[in-house]
Amino acid sequence: MLAAFLLLPTLTLLLRGVSSDFLPTLLSPVVTDALRVSVLTSGASLGLTVLLGTPAAWLLSRRRFFGHALLETLLDLPITLPPVVAGVALLLAFGSRGWLGQGLELAGINLAFSPAAVVLALLFTSAPFYIRAARAGFSAYDPDTEAAARVDGAGERDVFFRVTLPLALPFLLEGLVLAWARSLGEFGATILFAGSLQGQTRTITLAIYSAMESDLRPALVLSAVMVVFAFGLLLLVRLLASWRR
Amino acid sequence: MNRHHIVCVALMLGLMGWPAAHAAKLTVFAAASLTDAFSEIGKNFDAASGNTTVFQFAGSQALRTQLEQGAGADVFASANTAQFDPLVKAGQLSSGQTFARNRLIVISPRGSAAVSSLADLAKPGVKLVLADKTVPVGDYSRKTLDLISKAGTYGSDFSARVLRNVVSEEPNVRQVALKIQLGQGDAAIVYVSDVTPSLRPDVRTTGLPTRFNPLASYPIGVLAASKNAEAAQAFVKYVLSSDGQRVLKKWGFVGAK
Structure with a gap:
């Protein structure tokens, strides 16, 4: 029963989405703009996540310092926080009237309604998924392996790139996939913090929402694309999980 | 579930659904x-x-x-x-x-000087928030801009220049007003009735002449x-x-x- 309940809506959506005018709708500007905005913003958010999240996760798994447990918990907070709340928080901090936003504005950076605002919203809501997985990855094997490499004369750089990273890689990739899925599904924080403009800040989910109110077809096609994509991501997660073992 | 149960449930549903006077x-x-x-x-x-x-x-x-x-x-x-x-x-x-x-009105954040007249709406770099064109107020707003263009007071390309400044197309008028209340964006077009007591302290209004602003x-x-x-x-x-x-x-x- 539950299986049918879980599967039927998705299948119906796929059937309706992949109708006769699938291709023309897929190539219409509403759809391609949304895909482009989503790919670019989620790509940028993923890049920042890896760049900033990897060292953070490594530090958290290797060093013990004052407030360690608290910081770990706080970094996980966006996972359980409703996205709309994340949007309100971002507005209050980085909005034009927000306390950080005013500073940025003085520095000539205006985030309001820019794709950069979308990236911040995605980063805020999705990076914790990566950090969490990466932390698990860095803690999953015996640190003595690294010590052994050091004894054999490897520098810190070599140890990280030749030993730590390859060992933790399956975890990192899984975290990355989860973070990507989360950022592609982001809605609440984005529409509050970045607004919604086709080709600029209107991501796939925002385009679906907006199309549902006028022309249904782009909404159906984009939804079908998301279903296929989500399925692909799940497959990827399973593959990575089996690789880990 | 036997028949007796079904009758009971049907009766209950019937009672609940009965429109009480x-x-x-x-x-x-x-x-x-x-x-x-x-x-x-x-x-x-x-x-x-x-x-x-x-x-x-x-x-x-x-x-x-x-x-x-x-x-x-x-x-x-x-x-x-x-x-x-x-x-x-x-x-x-x-x-x-x-x-x-209802009629339309232009609002801008109280502290901002970016927009203080209609002509300012077309200034390059102004961040204008409108409702999506499927939203009634978004439709009315675009029609008003067209009327201003046709009148020629601000040039016949006024509407096109203003629309180039649009930074967000919101799903309803209250979201439009909220963006200005929070100081995100320089100006927006909303209904006169949206300038409620809770919004008024945070915004400045710029009127739209009635000949461009037919009643909605x-x-x-x-x-x-x-x-x-x-x-x-x-x-x-x-x-x-x-x-x-x-x-x-x-x-x-x-x-x-």
Whole structure:
């Protein structure tokens, strides 16, 4: 029963989405703009996540310092926080009237309604998924392996790139996939913090929402694309999980 | 489940669904701009009639989509006829009566000097927030800009230059107003009635001359699928009554007549 309940809506959506005018709708500007905005913003958010999240996760798994447990918990907070709340928080901090936003504005950076605002919203809501997985990855094997490499004369750089990273890689990739899925599904924080403009800040989910109110077809096609994509991501997660073992 | 049970359940459902003469539960779908006025009207109507009225406020275009997809509502109050008439044509809705009218106004954050006249809207780099063109206020806004272009006072490409400044197209008018209230964006076009007491301290308004700013008409009607058609009619009547009209005017609307 539950299986049918879980599967039927998705299948119906796929059937309706992949109708006769699938291709023309897929190539219409509403759809391609949304895909482009989503790919670019989620790509940028993923890049920042890896760049900033990897060292953070490594530090958290290797060093013990004052407030360690608290910081770990706080970094996980966006996972359980409703996205709309994340949007309100971002507005209050980085909005034009927000306390950080005013500073940025003085520095000539205006985030309001820019794709950069979308990236911040995605980063805020999705990076914790990566950090969490990466932390698990860095803690999953015996640190003595690294010590052994050091004894054999490897520098810190070599140890990280030749030993730590390859060992933790399956975890990192899984975290990355989860973070990507989360950022592609982001809605609440984005529409509050970045607004919604086709080709600029209107991501796939925002385009679906907006199309549902006028022309249904782009909404159906984009939804079908998301279903296929989500399925692909799940497959990827399973593959990575089996690789880990 | 044996037959006896089924009869029992059917009876219970029947009793629950029976429209009680004086305590109907009404669901009203209303345009976002009606949020304050209809909430107050609903309270007064419930107190006078003993009904329980709940509202769903959203962009009229969103409500229309939901109704087309079979959402259960008794009354629909839209901010324009474009999102109302198709439902009438489809036989889902009784023909509408105009119950309120409204005008547009330009708002900008109180502390910002970026926009202080209509001409400023076309200044390059101004961040203008509009409602999506499917949202009634978004449609009215674009028509107003066209009228200004045609008049030629600010140049015949005024509308095109202003639309180039649009940084966000919001799903309903209250989201548009919120962006300006929070200081995100330099200006926006909303209804006069959206400048509520809670918004007023945070924004500056710039009027739009009435010749560019025709009255927006709000139609209201009863859904054909309503299970409380009588109470729904009573609600519509109340909105059109002097009590209802007084509340609408208090919240900045222009009366029906």
